[in-house]
Amino acid sequence: MKQDPSATFPTIDPKEFRAALRARDRMMAFHLFDPNVKLIDVGWRIEEKKKRITDQLTVRAHLRHKPQGEAFETFRSHNQQRVISEEHIGFPVDIVEANYQTHQFWGWPPSPRARVHNPLRGGISISNERHYNYGTLGGIVRDRETNAKMILSNWHVLGGTPYVPDGLKIFQPGYADGGAPPNTIARFKRHAMATGIDAAVAELTDQRKTINDQLGIGAVSGDAVPKLGMRVTKSGRTSEVTNGIITGIEGVRTVPYGGFMQVVRHVIHIAQDSDRRQVSSPGDSGSWWLETSTRLAVGLHFAGSDHPEYGLAISMPKVLEALNVEILTS
Amino acid sequence: MTTPSDEFMERAILAKDKLAEQFLNHPAVELIDIGYDLESPENSQRIVVRVHAKSSVRAALKVPDEIDGVPVKLMIASYEEED
Numbered sequence: 001m002k003q004d005p006s007a008t009f010p011t012i013d014p015k016e017f018r019a020a021l022r023a024r025d026r027m028m029a030f031h032l033f034d035p036n037v038k039l040i041d042v043g044w045r046i047e048e049k050k051k052r053i054t055d056q057l058t059v060r061a062h063l064r065h066k067p068q069g070e071a072f073e074t075f076r077s078h079n080q081q082r083v084i085s086e087e088h089i090g091f092p093v094d095i096v097e098a099n100y101q102t103h104q105f106w107g108w109p110p111s112p113r114a115r116v117h118n119p120l121r122g123g124i125s126i127s128n129e130r131h132y133n134y135g136t137l138g139g140i141v142r143d144r145e146t147n148a149k150m151i152l153s154n155w156h157v158l159g160g161t162p163y164v165p166d167g168l169k170i171f172q173p174g175y176a177d178g179g180a181p182p183n184t185i186a187r188f189k190r191h192a193m194a195t196g197i198d199a200a201v202a203e204l205t206d207q208r209k210t211i212n213d214q215l216g217i218g219a220v221s222g223d224a225v226p227k228l229g230m231r232v233t234k235s236g237r238t239s240e241v242t243n244g245i246i247t248g249i250e251g252v253r254t255v256p257y258g259g260f261m262q263v264v265r266h267v268i269h270i271a272q273d274s275d276r277r278q279v280s281s282p283g284d285s286g287s288w289w290l291e292t293s294t295r296l297a298v299g300l301h302f303a304g305s306d307h308p309e310y311g312l313a314i315s316m317p318k319v320l321e322a323l324n325v326e327i328l329t330s
Numbered sequence: 331m332t333t334p335s336d337e338f339m340e341r342a343i344l345a346k347d348k349l350a351e352q353f354l355n356h357p358a359v360e361l362i363d364i365g366y367d368l369e370s371p372e373n374s375q376r377i378v379v380r381v382h383a384k385s386s387v388r389a390a391l392k393v394p395d396e397i398d399g400v401p402v403k404l405m406i407a408s409y410e411e412e413d
Contacts, residue, residue, distance in 0.1 A: 033357035033384065082357075127413075135413040157413050198411075228334070228365060228377065238412075248365025248380060250343055252350050255411070263354065269363055269380075285412040303409040312361065312409055 010055050017042070023059045023091030027084065031061060034082055036256050038062045045094045058094040066097035067259030075259055113215065113237045114177035118208040120185060122288055123215035123235030126153065127174030128188065129181065131160050134174030136237040136286035138300060139220055140210045141201060141325040143189075149210065150201040150325060153286030154302050155191040158200040162258035164188050170202045174237075192322035193257055196265040198302045199319040212329055214288065216241040217295065223316045223327055224296035226268045231292045234301060234311075236284030243292065244270035244279045244311060246299075253303075253312070266315040268299045271308075280304040280311040289313050297327060334377050338400075339364070345397040346379045358384045358391065360409050367403050382407040 020042045027040050039062035045054045061084050067075045076083050086093045114125045114134070122139040135157030141150050151158075151170070158170060168188035171179030185207055191200035204210065212219045214235040226232075230246045248269030254261040270289065272279055280287070280301060289299035289311075299313030320326060334342070342364045353359050361382040367373050378401040381393050385406045393404050 031357075035357065079355075131413075133413050154411075154413070156411050160413075247368060248361075248363035250346060251361050251363030252346070252354060253361045253409070254354060261355065263350075267361060267363060269361070269365055271368065280412060282410070282412045301412070303411050305407045305409045308407060310407055310409070 012057060016057060020057055020059055020091055023089050027059050027061060027089050027093075030088070031082070031084055035254075035261070036063050036065060036082075036259075038064055043094075045092070046096055048097070056092060058092040059089060060094040060096050062096045064097075065256055065259040066095055071259050078260070110177065111237065111240075113240065114173050116173060116183060119211040120151070120172060120204075120208050121211050121213040121215055122220070123217075123237065123240070125173035125177045125179070125237045125283070126151070126157065126185075126286070127171055127176065127179060128158055128160065129169040129171060129175065129184075132175050134176045134179075134237055134283050136235075136284055136301070137172065138286045138288045139214065139297070140212060140328045141320070141323075142328050143201075143203075144324045144326055149204045149328065150189060151186050151204065152199065152201050152288075152300070152319070152323070152325065154300065155193045155198045155200040156302070157286045158188055158202050159191050162193065164191065164200075168202075172208075190323065192319070193262060195322050196263050197314055197319055197322045198255065198264055199300055199314060199323060201323050201325055210328075214290065214295075217290065219295065220288065220290060220297050220327055220329060221295045222297070222329055223320060224291060224294070224298050225317055226289075226298040226313075226315050230298065231273060232270060232289045232298060233292045234280070234284070234287040234289045236280060236287035236301065238281040238283030239278050242277065242279055243273045243275060244289070245273050247271045249315075251312070264302075264314070266318040268313050268315055270299070270311040270313060279309050284311075288316070338377070341398055342377070342379055342400050345400040345402070348397055349379055349381060349393070349402065353381055353391070353393065356383075356391065360384065360407055367401070369403065369405055376401065378403045380405045382409075384408050
């Protein structure tokens with residue numbers, strides 16, 4: 001956002017500023033826990049199209065996704081209570097599209113899972129070419145119709161937007177682990193978010209070999225329905241090999257998806273096992289949870305909580321069915 | 331660990347769906363599922379319908395104690411996608 005360095009802003013009237021703060025508090029009461037809201041503040045209105053900051057004082061809601069035009073009308077018709085309006089807040093309002101992330105570049109030695117791997121296997125770093133982040137390559141699958149070999153991970157790792165361009169490149173390691181176009185290992189094929197499953201597949205480019213192996217665990221032997229009390233293990237880019245126990249099934253959760261809240265279904269809940277160690281960490285999205293004794297894949301990891309320590313995954317049989325793929329065990 | 335009967339699971343799924351209709355769109359509700367009552371140490375093997383919510387709204391979120399004979403519990407948690 002460029003601003004004329006010689007531009008000056010008017011002095012703010014203290015009475016107006018106090019009114020803005022009260023309006024900010026009203027906006028917080030109604031909207032701060034909306035998962036699409038990333039920040040609420042008082043500031044100058046931003047004219048995004050003209051890339052200019054104005055001198056109008058507003059209360060600003062910073063949204064991860066800001067639906068516009070027809071998308072906004074559809075959103076408003078289904079989510080009237082989530083619309084942020086000046087009438088409701090009682091002060092000029094500005095809506096800014098922004099997604100803030102904590103920056104954690106602490107200079108730790110790069111994880112071995114964050115380097116180039118050949119052959120490809122489950123538990124290593126990947127990302128798509130557009131998002132500066134990393135997730136986990138879950139494992140290798142086969143398209144039931146075309147027999148094409150693919151990798152299976154989350155939609156929010158491999159695509160991350162509702163309209164993913166055909167052939168979006170997938171890097172190994174992920175972009176934030178130093179991945180770049182020469183590290184392209186696959187091209188995005190399809191996802192299952194429209195049916196409420198945060199999962200996607202990308203077709204391998206044959207640049208590297210593959211092996212049925214979860215780094216630090218061993219080969220996957222197939223898939224199974226997750227059950228309460230099942231002891232499970234996974235191999236992830238960040239927390240590596242961790243264990244857990246399934247304490248919840250048939251969960252439903254809403255996630256932002258193109259300006260709307262999409263219901264994600266068939267969620268399984270994983271808690272710490274008796275070792276009380278970490279279950280998962282950012283960067284583990286896309287890992288496969290396996291039943292410990294059989295190494296049958298029961299869940300696709302997609303989210304976690306640190307306090308208390310829990311992981312969330314989607315039932316693997318439902319994932320495979322939605323994407324019309326099967327796990328390659330040979 | 332307790333294994334629920336098929337009949338109980340059918341009732342639990344219906345109860346979960348009813349709760350989801352009522353609470354899933356609440357901005358502080360993170361997840362609704364069927365599972366162990368982890369926040370009751372004396373009863374942690376009991377299977378209930380669980381509403382996972384951010385701690386700040388624990389008192390304000392009025393979930394019923396049971397639906398159609400299936401116990402309902404509020405659990406504190408806050409989840410983030412892990413990419």
